[in-house]
Amino acid sequence: MPEGNEIHRFAKRHAAAFAGKRVSVDSPNKAFPDADALHNRKLHAVRAHGKHLGYVFGPDLILHVHLGMYGDFWEGKMPLPPEKGALRLRIWTRSDWLELRGATDCSIFDAAKWQSLLARLGPDPLHPNSDPAPAFELMHRRNTPIGQLLMDQSVIAGIGNIYRAELLFRAGLHPRRPGRHVPSPVLQSMWREARRLMPKGMVDRRIVTTEPKDRPHPRGRAHDDEIHYVYRRHGKPCFRCGTKIEKDDMAGRTVYWCPSCQKS
DNA sequence: GTGGGATGGGCAA
DNA sequence: TGCCCCTCCCACA
CATH class of the missing domain: 3.20.190.10 (MutM-like, N-terminal)
Incomplete structure (x- = not known):
């Protein structure tokens, strides 16, 4: 859950x-x-x-x-x-x-x-005073795909498969981009997005990661296909560009991305 | 009704 | 890398 x-x-x-x-x-x-x-x-x-x-x-x-x-x-x-x-x-x-x-x-x-x-846990974006520098440093040093680093609790604590997919989409990053090839400002903006999105993410006990303006029916209960941009949307058109969302296994977990919005 | 998959992680090998 | 933990939900019949 x-x-x-x-x-x-x-x-x-x-x-x-x-x-x-x-x-x-x-x-x-x-x-x-x-x-x-x-x-x-x-x-x-x-x-x-x-x-x-x-x-x-x-x-x-x-x-x-x-x-x-x-x-x-x-x-x-x-x-x-x-x-x-x-x-x-x-x-x-x-x-x-x-x-x-x-x-x-x-x-x-x-x-x-x-x-x-x-x-053994990395900084937690939900702690107001946590310092992300050690996480950035680790990510910046490693060849490991950024999609894997975001899920590594010893690098950064609290992000799971849904926020991984959605933060990468928002950052325009392909999940397989090596950590060391992610520019510092992009890491910083992902941290900021995590801090902004995660606290407001629960609606009816579901994690919701889309912006209201991108949801066709903002007033009613959001349809399952409207609550994320890429997570579990493989084969469906990207809300931003219409390209079909892809999925693949990454270290035993399924990762989702838009092949045209997210650059490796 | 059924079966596969799922927001996670520790452990053996 | 694959298995286990052991629960809920949804797509499909």
């Missing part, structure tokens, strides 16, 4: 509902055996970096959640809804509840493990 923007949204919402409160925690499907260690403890804060979440119950008691491909949260007001599906984790207070299913990781980190996670 998530790219970095949704992770940050979850962090804010979950902090608003649960931070500063003593919470109940359980794991109905027993897939998170350490639920007992958190039960009846106070949640102090919720942190997000890239696609990682940290629920801070204590210095060495941080619940790390990575949603991966399938993971998802649901939230609501009490009472708890009936148990449904593979329910990995529930957190609740007298007023709010939270459910987690399908996550790649849901485990307790101590301070050292959380720090070493942060140390």
